[in-house]
Amino acid sequence: MAAGKASYFEMTYVGPWKGTDVSMPETMIDPASTPYAENWIPRSGELRTRPQRRVFLPGLPDNSIITGQCPFADANNVVHSCVTSTSGLWQLNSQWRNYPGKTWSNVGFYLRNDIPAPNTPVQFQVFVNSLFYVDGSTNLWFWNGVTPNSISSQPALQSVAQYDTTNLLNAGGYFLGELNSYIIILNTVEQVQPVAGPTLPKYPSNFPQRLRWSAPGLPFTWDPTVNTGAGYIDELDVPDTITGFMAIGSNGFIFRVNGISELTSISGGVLPWDINHLWASQRGIGSVYPWSIANYGPIGIFIATDDVYELSLGGFKKIGGRSRNAIFHDIGMAVSAPTASIFPAWSATYPYVTYMLEIVLAGGIVHDWLYFVEDDCWMLWPYSNGYFTGKVMLMPTI
Amino acid sequence: MPPIHNEGGGGVAPPPTPSTPPGSATSTPLGASPSLITSTGGLYGRGNILLVPFYNEATKLSYFVTYDSSNFNCELDCVYNFRLEEVAAGREIDVHKVFLKLRDLGAVTFSVTVTATQYNKSNQTETVNTQTVVIKNWGIGDKKLHSYFVDLKVVGECPQLSVFRAANAGPLAIIKAMLCGHSDEGAQL
Numbered sequence A: 001m002a003a004g005k006a007s008y009f010e011m012t013y014v015g016p017w018k019g020t021d022v023s024m025p026e027t028m029i030d031p032a033s034t035p036y037a038e039n040w041i042p043r044s045g046e047l048r049t050r051p052q053r054r055v056f057l058p059g060l061p062d063n064s065i066i067t068g069q070c071p072f073a074d075a076n077n078v079v080h081s082c083v084t085s086t087s088g089l090w091q092l093n094s095q096w097r098n099y100p101g102k103t104w105s106n107v108g109f110y111l112r113n114d115i116p117a118p119n120t121p122v123q124f125q126v127f128v129n130s131l132f133y134v135d136g137s138t139n140l141w142f143w144n145g146v147t148p149n150s151i152s153s154q155p156a157l158q159s160v161a162q163y164d165t166t167n168l169l170n171a172g173g174y175f176l177g178e179l180n181s182y183i184i185i186l187n188t189v190e191q192v193q194p195v196a197g198p199t200l201p202k203y204p205s206n207f208p209q210r211l212r213w214s215a216p217g218l219p220f221t222w223d224p225t226v227n228t229g230a231g232y233i234d235e236l237d238v239p240d241t242i243t244g245f246m247a248i249g250s251n252g253f254i255f256r257v258n259g260i261s262e263l264t265s266i267s268g269g270v271l272p273w274d275i276n277h278l279w280a281s282q283r284g285i286g287s288v289y290p291w292s293i294a295n296y297g298p299i300g301i302f303i304a305t306d307d308v309y310e311l312s313l314g315g316f317k318k319i320g321g322r323s324r325n326a327i328f329h330d331i332g333m334a335v336s337a338p339t340a341s342i343f344p345a346w347s348a349t350y351p352y353v354t355y356m357l358e359i360v361l362a363g364g365i366v367h368d369w370l371y372f373v374e375d376d377c378w379m380l381w382p383y384s385n386g387y388f389t390g391k392v393m394l395m396p397t398i
Numbered sequence B: 001m002p003p004i005h006n007e008g009g010g011g012v013a014p015p016p017t018p019s020t021p022p023g024s025a026t027s028t029p030l031g032a033s034p035s036l037i038t039s040t041g042g043l044y045g046r047g048n049i050l051l052v053p054f055y056n057e058a059t060k061l062s063y064f065v066t067y068d069s070s071n072f073n074c075e076l077d078c079v080y081n082f083r084l085e086e087v088a089a090g091r092e093i094d095v096h097k098v099f100l101k102l103r104d105l106g107a108v109t110f111s112v113t114v115t116a117t118q119y120n121k122s123n124q125t126e127t128v129n130t131q132t133v134v135i136k137n138w139g140i141g142d143k144k145l146h147s148y149f150v151d152l153k154v155v156g157e158c159p160q161l162s163v164f165r166a167a168n169a170g171p172l173a174i175i176k177a178m179l180c181g182h183s184d185e186g187a188q189l
Helices: A321-333
Strands: A006-014 A036-038 A040-043 A046-049 A052-057 A066-073 A079-085 A088-092 A104-109 A123-127 A130-134 A140-143 A162-164 A169-179 A182-192 A203-213 A231-234 A242-248 A251-256 A259-265 A273-277 A294-296 A299-303 A308-312 A315-318 A339-347 A350-360 A365-372 A377-384 A386-388 A393-395 B049-056 B061-068 B078-084 B093-103 B108-120 B125-138 B145-165 B173-184
Touching: A006 B078, A036 A377, A040 A365, A040 A377, A052 B049, A066 A123, A066 A130, A066 A393, A066 B049, A066 B061, A079 A130, A123 A169, A130 A169, A140 A169, A169 A203, A169 A242, A169 A251, A182 A242, A203 A242, A242 A299, A242 A308, A294 A339, A299 A339, A299 A350, A321 A350, A321 A365, A321 A377, A339 A393, A339 B049, A350 A386, B078 B173, B093 B108, B125 B145, B145 B173
Parallel strands: none
Antiparallel strands: A006 B173, A036 B078, A040 A046, A046 B173, A052 B061, A066 A079, A079 A088, A088 A104, A123 A130, A130 A140, A162 A169, A169 A182, A182 A203, A203 A231, A242 A251, A251 A259, A259 A273, A294 A299, A299 A308, A308 A315, A339 A350, A350 A365, A365 A377, A386 B049, A393 B049, B049 B061, B078 B145, B093 B145, B093 B173, B108 B125, B108 B145
16 A cells, blocks of 8 residues: 555445346445345345255156146145146156155146147146146146046046137147136137138147137136137237236236236126227337246236336336346347246245246356345346256145 | 925925934945045145256256255355445555354355455556455354454455355355455545
8 A cells, every 4th residue: 555644444245135236337336236146145134145956856757848837726625736748747746755766647648749849838727626727739738636537537638728619629829827717828829720620630820919718617618609708809909929928916917029918807798808008109018028927926027128027016117126237138148038937935934035037048058037026136046057947836745 | 205395485395304324224325426536646735845847958857956945055156246345536445354244054165355456557557456265164053143354465446355155165144244444545546
């Protein structure tokens, strides 16, 4: 130090920690923020090295790629921890701890024409003690946890959205939801025929602007000629395609690349919905990345072109905040569509609502951006040589 | 059996037939009831674990991982850079101590680094001064708060404190960090 008078100083860093801040030069950020950090988690005003990640359950016996997971309670109040893969639907065996190698049992295999793409995360909906899901094929898959049994000859796994019962045509799609007892499929994939006839060839066709719903309370009835409560509508008055669906309270939100349409149930009749495009202009806040949408309870989070947004009963809120530029830099460098999950806890003893956004970069590098809802801060957890193939979720194991 | 009148029709329902004792020869077998169909597999619905469907590109295997929230010994390197400190713009800073308030979650090895940039006026160049102190096997896991002092000496502008903990080197919980030193009160460099 140069000769002369010197004064003592202390610089203190203390929580609540505010996460990554790239919004200003490193000398101008808040002392509780970091210009760069890897693998830390804020915890009750502490800054901890993140929880250890380890293998908990083995893969499926046929080593098919897992595409999603969802638990549900059946009519007997028995809980099934279900997993979908590129080969079919599986469930966790109750005695998996006692019988290594017998962790999973198959519920149903897909036929050759129904095998989904491995990079399409499955969208689930639990409705009346049954599991429904779509995987980008022409099927709305259904299992009630009870079939097969001694009095039912039906297969366990059924494709239930037959929208044309005369020509036996099924519908599926990429997104799924439930609102006011209607099961709704969005961005549909439907069997179509150049020449109609129940035995004539069928081809899958994608309708990215289409919204199709079952009759109210009747998730197996999709043919409008059988029950006028079922139907479909094409959102042809908007410039883009459907990228997700979220239900908060009695309202549904249909996400598009350039906007959001609010879906309100108005009747049980032929046209049960009032669809209101939220923005006055042709282009507005929408969800650019289909699998970035995640919701838990009254909170939904998605990525638009300009920021990360939290959608709740109180409206929209930008949450990218001081980390936004770093997150969007990674999104801009991604080699596949980012995927996201919200989970309410890390375990039963560690409740902490967290949004986890996974971005796969070139060279096998993965950047997980975690948004800790209570602390309103983002942290980066990078790793390599792998990626998530479905939503992160708390799953019953006993 | 006499007809049973509907309610509101003015009729009266007959008295209930005495039930046959269970297990007697005349007991009527139970018919099929949907509520008695057993489930196909299933669980009690307890023991929630945060599961992540994961595909390992190196092994080409798909399996489930979890984040163990009772174990903060992260399996990867952890690095945390604190704010770059401009204590007195354009003046030299002398950092001689780092104070840490830590929660003892178990034995951990980590390092504390202070970096500063020293400006050389004579040839208009900069030198990066850095000093790293490694703290080995600190902590016994008593879950209590403890103070830790790191003595070092780094001179330069805009000092920055960093904490690094290598993969699997133990759980680290920082409550507070403090950078202590002197700043030159003389003229700028």
